[in-house]
Amino acid sequence: MSDSFDAMKDLMRKKLRESVQSGQQADSDPPPSPSPQQPQPPQQLPQQHSPQPEQRTAGVPRETPEVARQVRHHMSHPSGMILTNIETVPGMTIVEHFGLVNGSMVRAKHVGTDIMASLKNLVGGELGGYSKLLDETRGESIDRMVLQARQLGANAIVNVRFSTSSVAQGAAELYVYGTAVRVE
Amino acid sequence: METILAILGLIVQYGLFVILFGMGFFVGGYIEKRHYKDIHRRERELLHLPAVSMSWKALHQENAYQVPVVEARMVYGSVVLSEDYFKAFLLALRTFFGGRIVAYETLIDRARREAILRMKAQAVGADIIVNTRLDTSTIGGGDVKAKTTKSIEVLAFGTALTFQKQPDGAA
Numbered sequence: 157m158s159d160s161f162d163a164m165k166d167l168m169r170k171k172l173r174e175s176v177q178s179g180q181q182a183d184s185d186p187p188p189s190p191s192p193q194q195p196q197p198p199q200q201l202p203q204q205h206s207p208q209p210e211q212r213t214a215g216v217p218r219e220t221p222e223v224a225r226q227v228r229h230h231m232s233h234p235s236g237m238i239l240t241n242i243e244t245v246p247g248m249t250i251v252e253h254f255g256l257v258n259g260s261m262v263r264a265k266h267v268g269t270d271i272m273a274s275l276k277n278l279v280g281g282e283l284g285g286y287s288k289l290l291d292e293t294r295g296e297s298i299d300r301m302v303l304q305a306r307q308l309g310a311n312a313i314v315n316v317r318f319s320t321s322s323v324a325q326g327a328a329e330l331y332v333y334g335t336a337v338r339v340e
Numbered sequence: 341m342e343t344i345l346a347i348l349g350l351i352v353q354y355g356l357f358v359i360l361f362g363m364g365f366f367v368g369g370y371i372e373k374r375h376y377k378d379i380h381r382r383e384r385e386l387l388h389l390p391a392v393s394m395s396w397k398a399l400h401q402e403n404a405y406q407v408p409v410v411e412a413r414m415v416y417g418s419v420v421l422s423e424d425y426f427k428a429f430l431l432a433l434r435t436f437f438g439g440r441i442v443a444y445e446t447l448i449d450r451a452r453r454e455a456i457l458r459m460k461a462q463a464v465g466a467d468i469i470v471n472t473r474l475d476t477s478t479i480g481g482g483d484v485k486a487k488t489t490k491s492i493e494v495l496a497f498g499t500a501l502t503f504q505k506q507p508d509g510a511a
Contacts, residue, residue: 239414240499242396242471246409273422273491278360280368280424280447281375282454283491286479287420290493294418316414318495322479 237302238312238339245312248339254308258333259300262323263293286328293330294318301332310336364425371424372446379453386460391469391498399470407503415469416497417458420479421451423490448476448492455496463500472498 238245269285276283305313316334323329392399399405423431427443434441452474463469475495 238412240412241414241473241497242412242499244396246396246400246412246501277422277491278425279363279371280422280427281371283420283422286491286493287418290418290420290495294416294495316497317473318416318475318497320475320477320479320493320495322477328479 233298233302235302235306236311237305239298239302239316239334240312240314241316241334243315245314245337245339248312250312250314250337251340252310252338254305254310254336254338256333257301257304257308257310257313257336258331259297259302259304260329260331261293261297261300262327262329263289264324264327265289290320290328290330293328294332297330297332301334305334305336308336310338312337312339360425361429364427364429368424368426372450375450375454379450379457382457383453386457389460389463389466389469391456391460391472391496393472394470396470396499396501399468405468407506409501410504411466411500411502413500414497415459415462415466415500416495417455417460417462418493418495419451419454419458420491420493421447421454423447428490448494451492451494452476452496455494459496459498465502466500467503469498469500472496 233239240246244250265285269289273283273285301313301316313334313336316332319331319333321329321331423444427447430443431441455474456472459472460469473496475497477493477495479491479493
């Protein structure tokens, strides 16, 4: 599980880099050649889901914010998975349901952060260490959920919900779940 | 000699409390005032990006929102805020006598608004955030008797939608 998870993360990063480079510097730089030991999975990403994005950029030069937004469209998550917390993906139709997917993670900060937090507790204000901990953990939980949905062959997750609970002093459990679907 | 010792004992016993109490009142009050100022400024800047709690279906019934959507993605923001010593003292007092705890109302209000602002900051370029949900939880303070860090975490999440730009620039 953890091996495939790491491989997945590497793949995500690489695709993110490639999509940004091919989207923004296609005129100047040649696209990076994909490394041979990382086979690309079959693409079911929403590249051709609707003609609207193409209409928007017709005749527009490459470096506009419009294009940057276009690139982001395929990058809800670095893997290309579309995440929403409503029942549908607006502008697309759901063609297949795969059921519930979820990801969870329990993490703790080192004791220095805990001590800093208890000092900060005297004067109030934001506990930056804990904020960062929860943010990172939430991101990783989403990665796990996306990995699961990908293994099912989905290209979007709808109705995503979060849940937080503290399992022990200084440790937090982040749970995220949603319905994996295929949209077109 | 004995009275001096008694006074010294009193200072050692209550001095720390007084220092922490004053620090909580002055520094905590200053932090809260500065935070509210910051929140008001950022809320004004992000007025063009409303966060609504309706689902997309309900919103789509209205005439103003029949434009095609070109992008839908989930955005979220979270913040962990801590009480200060003065607020904790007020809470202890209030739980004895009962009544409104204004100090904690402002704390939670600040956390919620900050979380929504952070969520909006993720939705750069979007036109609206639908189905906004807020989730509050306390961390690190499970046991009431234990004098541990009590802090609240607020998570705001929703779906950011970008509409197709109208050719004449009406939208």
